[in-house]
Amino acid sequence: MVSFTVLVRRMLGRSGTFLLRSALSGLAYHVGLYEYADSTGRDDGISAMMCTYNEEEWVEPSMLSAKDLVDEYVVIDSSNDRTPEIVKEVAEVHGLKVKLIRIPPGNIGIAKMTAMKNSSYKWLMALDADMVLHEHAAKEIKGMVESVDQRRHYLIYWKYLLLCGDVHHVCSDNPYHIEHWLFTYSSKLTYKYLDQGGVYLETLMAPLRLYKPVLIDKVLGVHLAGVRSPEKLALKHIRSHHRRELLKEWDRGVKIDEVLTRICRQVYGVDSLKELGERLLREMLNKLPRYDEGMFGPLPRVLVEHLKKGFI
Numbered sequence: 001m002v003s004f005t006v007l008v009r010r011m012l013g014r015s016g017t018f019l020l021r022s023a024l025s026g027l028a029y030h031v032g033l034y035e036y037a038d039s040t041g042r043d044d045g046i047s048a049m050m051c052t053y054n055e056e057e058w059v060e061p062s063m064l065s066a067k068d069l070v071d072e073y074v075v076i077d078s079s080n081d082r083t084p085e086i087v088k089e090v091a092e093v094h095g096l097k098v099k100l101i102r103i104p105p106g107n108i109g110i111a112k113m114t115a116m117k118n119s120s121y122k123w124l125m126a127l128d129a130d131m132v133l134h135e136h137a138a139k140e141i142k143g144m145v146e147s148v149d150q151r152r153h154y155l156i157y158w159k160y161l162l163l164c165g166d167v168h169h170v171c172s173d174n175p176y177h178i179e180h181w182l183f184t185y186s187s188k189l190t191y192k193y194l195d196q197g198g199v200y201l202e203t204l205m206a207p208l209r210l211y212k213p214v215l216i217d218k219v220l221g222v223h224l225a226g227v228r229s230p231e232k233l234a235l236k237h238i239r240s241h242h243r244r245e246l247l248k249e250w251d252r253g254v255k256i257d258e259v260l261t262r263i264c265r266q267v268y269g270v271d272s273l274k275e276l277g278e279r280l281l282r283e284m285l286n287k288l289p290r291y292d293e294g295m296f297g298p299l300p301r302v303l304v305e306h307l308k309k310g311f312i
Contacts, residue, residue, distance in 0.1 A: 014178075018213045021211055025208070025210055035186060037122065037153045037186075042122040045120070045122065045123065046070045047119035047120055047123070048074065048127040049124055050074070051075075051077075051108055051111040051129075052075060053083075054235075055079065059129040060086055061306040062128070066127055070125060070127075072097040072120055073096060073097065073098045073099070074119050075099065075101070075115075076101050076112075078104060101118060105256070107247070108202045109193055112191045116185070116191075119185065123145060126181050128223070130225060130227070131224075132302060140218060153186060153211045154213070154214055155212070155213045156182040156214050157181065158181060159178045160219065160222060161176060161219050162176065162177050162223050162226075163223065163291065164225060164284055167224070167299065168290060169288040170290075183211065188206075189204065189206055193243075230274050230278045230281055238260060238273075246259060
């Protein structure tokens with residue numbers, strides 16, 4: 001059954017939902033029918049929530065880009081590559097506070113709820129392991145956090161520049177990803193999977209009467225959403241478009257590799273994830289606009305340094 005909040009989002013769109021959230025949360029706050037943000041028992045600070053599955057390409061620059069902003073990283077990892085080792089190495093070398101929790105792969109919504117429950121601070125930041133903040137982002141976000149009413153709940157939005165295929169292409173003619181990347185903790189928060197045109201995305205469900213939306217109308221980083229090895233590009237595609245089948249077979253005890261191979265052959269007519277990924281990459285690059293530094297600005301410095309190590 002679709003929730004009331006989801007129905008509102010679909011009917012009103014982002015701008016309409018912003019207005020409704022502001023009105024309802026403001027009314028509830030001023031008449032006292034409210035769970036105040038400073039009553040949760042959490043210390044001031046920011047917990048970065050990272051849910052990782054084979055993110056060894058970008059997890060290091062992602063973590064380092066936020067080190068002057070967040071007070072802890074809560075990493076929920078289901079990888080079978082070097083991702084957890086890289087997380088530990090980055091934490092040790094740079095003196096970062098990291099809670100690393102290993103869980104089986106499967107439902108990203110459960111992973112995000114696990115991250116939330118194991119977080120410590122008042123503010124929660126959704127930081128995917130392929131998101132890299134600009135060096136000026138920490139100042140912008142901290143300034144916003146310090147300027148708002150500390151008793152209210154907020155969803156703070158900003159833009160990421162979406163890169164796809166490789167770091168030399170953007171994902172579309174309007175390549176920006178805007179969401180509520182930072183929000184105050186409440187026990188009423190939850191994550192649900194929503195069908196977005198056949199693609200399943202986990203979505204934060206924040207009560208309308210609690211959360212006021214705020215927009216930082218700037219690009220604060222890049223999202224390497226489609227910059228993967230061919231195998232990982234294909235895996236991400238299948239996980240997004242065939243989630244129900246994957247979870248059904250997982251519950252039946254079928255090995256995930258067998259399910260992936262069957263989908264590759266029956267749906268896409270190829271024998272492996274690599275072949276599927278190479279096809280997707282070719283199709284992607286033929287359609288995508290080039291990344292233009294003059295138009296979009298420079299890449300984050302921490303990402304540029306990472307790319308010098310040979311990550312492309």
